[in-house]
Amino acid sequence: MASVLGILEERETAARVRVEGLREEVARLAGVLEAAEIDLDRRVIAREELVEALAASAAETTAVTETEAEQETALSPVPGSIVPPWREGLPVRVLAPDYQRILGVLEERQPADQGSLKAREITALLGLETTSAKVEGVRSKARRLAERGWLVQETSGAFSVGRRPVAVPDAGSSA
Structure with a gap:
């Protein structure tokens, strides 16, 4: 039986070594868990601090932004708005934006003194199809x-850059 007792003692020793190894692990x-929890806490605090700082900054600039927004809306384009x-x-x-693009195309051509452009040429330079509907829209x-003084319309029907003050008796009639 001594050999069975020796086998059991060997197994017990192996189990103790395994338990000690697991305790160390x-x-x-x-x-590692404690370090990860500390890192998580730091990140949560950093995010909360950032949210608070951004909220405080937004509150400080809200009054200024509202005033600027009121001034800007007076100058902001609205699709379908009058010229x-x-x-x-x-x-x-x-x-x-559509009117700005038309002015932009003509202003790009002006420095090179390439003269005036017909509606079909403006339409093509805007990257639109030169169908009748698109050309007539442009x-x-x-x-x-031109009626409002932003462009000059020549007798040939071509348009060129040129600004002039105009008196528009019924400015609200066309969009």
């Missing part, structure tokens, strides 16, 4: 810009 993992008569100091950004917008 648990202690190591507890240290205001041109006057000195009036920025192009008061125009709706022509209508360019005429409106």
Whole structure:
């Protein structure tokens, strides 16, 4: 029986070694877990601090932003909005984007002194199809810009860059 008792003692020793190894692993993992929890806490605090700082900053700038927004909305384009008569100091950004693009195409051509452009040429330079409907839409917008002093319409029907103050008796009649 001595051999059976020896086998049991060997197994018991192996089990003790395994238990000690597992205890060491648990202690190591507890240290890793503690470090990870500290890192998590730091990140949560950092996020909360950032949210508070951004909220405080937003509250400080809200009054200034509201005043600027009120001023900006007076100059902001609205799709389908009327084209205001041109006057000195009036920025192009008061125009709706389509009108700004038409002015941009003509202003790009002006420095090279390439003269005026017909509605079909403007339509093509805008990257639109040169179908009758598209050309007439561009022509209508360019005429409106010319009527309001943003562009010059020549007798040939071509348009060129040129700003002049105009008196528009019924500015609200066309969009």
